[in-house]
Amino acid sequence: MTDVSFFEHITQQFDDALPFVAYRKPNSKQLRAFYQEENSIHYNKDFTESGFVFAPFDNTQKSIIIPDTHSIDCNFSTVGVTHNLSEVILPDEDTLEKEKHLELVQKGILKINEGGLKKVVLSRKRTFPDTLTNPITIFKKLLQRYTTAFVYIWYHPSIGLWLGATPETLLEIKNRTLYTMSLAGTQRYTQDDKIIWGAKEKEEQQLVTDTIVTRLQPLTKNLSVGAVENHKAGNLLHLKTPISATLDETEVSLKEVINALHPTPAVCGLPVEKAKAFIIDHENYDRSYYTGFLGELNLKNETHRSTSRRNVENLAYRSVKKGTHLFVNLRCMEQTVKGMQVYIGGGITSASIPEAEWEETRHKLETMGSVLF
Numbered sequence: 001m002t003d004v005s006f007f008e009h010i011t012q013q014f015d016d017a018l019p020f021v022a023y024r025k026p027n028s029k030q031l032r033a034f035y036q037e038e039n040s041i042h043y044n045k046d047f048t049e050s051g052f053v054f055a056p057f058d059n060t061q062k063s064i065i066i067p068d069t070h071s072i073d074c075n076f077s078t079v080g081v082t083h084n085l086s087e088v089i090l091p092d093e094d095t096l097e098k099e100k101h102l103e104l105v106q107k108g109i110l111k112i113n114e115g116g117l118k119k120v121v122l123s124r125k126r127t128f129p130d131t132l133t134n135p136i137t138i139f140k141k142l143l144q145r146y147t148t149a150f151v152y153i154w155y156h157p158s159i160g161l162w163l164g165a166t167p168e169t170l171l172e173i174k175n176r177t178l179y180t181m182s183l184a185g186t187q188r189y190t191q192d193d194k195i196i197w198g199a200k201e202k203e204e205q206q207l208v209t210d211t212i213v214t215r216l217q218p219l220t221k222n223l224s225v226g227a228v229e230n231h232k233a234g235n236l237l238h239l240k241t242p243i244s245a246t247l248d249e250t251e252v253s254l255k256e257v258i259n260a261l262h263p264t265p266a267v268c269g270l271p272v273e274k275a276k277a278f279i280i281d282h283e284n285y286d287r288s289y290y291t292g293f294l295g296e297l298n299l300k301n302e303t304h305r306s307t308s309r310r311n312v313e314n315l316a317y318r319s320v321k322k323g324t325h326l327f328v329n330l331r332c333m334e335q336t337v338k339g340m341q342v343y344i345g346g347g348i349t350s351a352s353i354p355e356a357e358w359e360e361t362r363h364k365l366e367t368m369g370s371v372l373f
């Protein structure tokens, strides 16, 4: 299919108020969409379903599946896309918003200093009332600007419309190998500076790595932790550690692995239940799908049955294997009647400085806000 027909197809779905998701994986040119011909909500039961899953932050709430029954794909090239991608200066922020966020961060630091809580990720949302009104155009701009991110547009008439360009993989399972990452710590990317990370960022990211390792250890074998590297996401840099392991899905279910990983301390905090309770009590808004996860779940068409006759066991395994590739829903926005709502947050530790945390959310906002005008 040509990219023109692809975009026409998803535009038609949206105009007809029918569910769809369209996405492109990091560093890929392939665009893919799953869509429904009716508007029912398919809830996930136990992560054995096939399709595209959209899960909220609160893991006690249900996730939604767009089944893999109807799909289209195309190669996307930016040739012929004429969107202006110059730097955008966002409208000034309400001073009340700033005060509210500083207060929230101060409360978080206080709670950490009291003991019992090591890290908590605190967030806010900003509504842009006067933005581009066509979400498909925003999607195209995200594709054009964030080539190394997982870029998506997700729509269900009974739930809403979400868009995002996330740098964070929750989990990928290919054959018997599981890949994930610990992503935390943020600084602005400036081309000419030598990259130096502060102790707060290094410690915060190490906490995430250690937790992921502890949670995956009992479920996997051959766990391997790579070296810490810089990860560029738009105008930001993060610290990232790649983690991989061997997973036997005949012994450990996908549901167990997802429950072990989500929510990671990169988006919630540590210890997870205490951090989650603090977030729910103090953030004063519903995160909904922000810091949830989304992506391909048990996609059958990624299965390649081995033709090798040498390893019968491997052959049998491969024949039932399906592909799963999930991302954390960060750098995302939701279309509402009030305008586009962009969600942003950052990890708070005892070493956090409230003003710097506010600035971090401003920088993250610029990443998303730049495609809205």
Ligand SMILES: C=C(O[C@@H]1C=C(C(=O)O)C=C[C@H]1O)C(=O)O
Pocket: 121, 123, 168, 183, 184, 185, 186, 238, 266, 267, 330, 331, 343, 344, 345, 346, 347, 348, 364
């Ligand atoms: C919570 C967000 O990002 C997370 C928090 C980070 C941090 O605290 O430095 C960095 C990357 C993400 O793990 C967000 O972008 O909203």
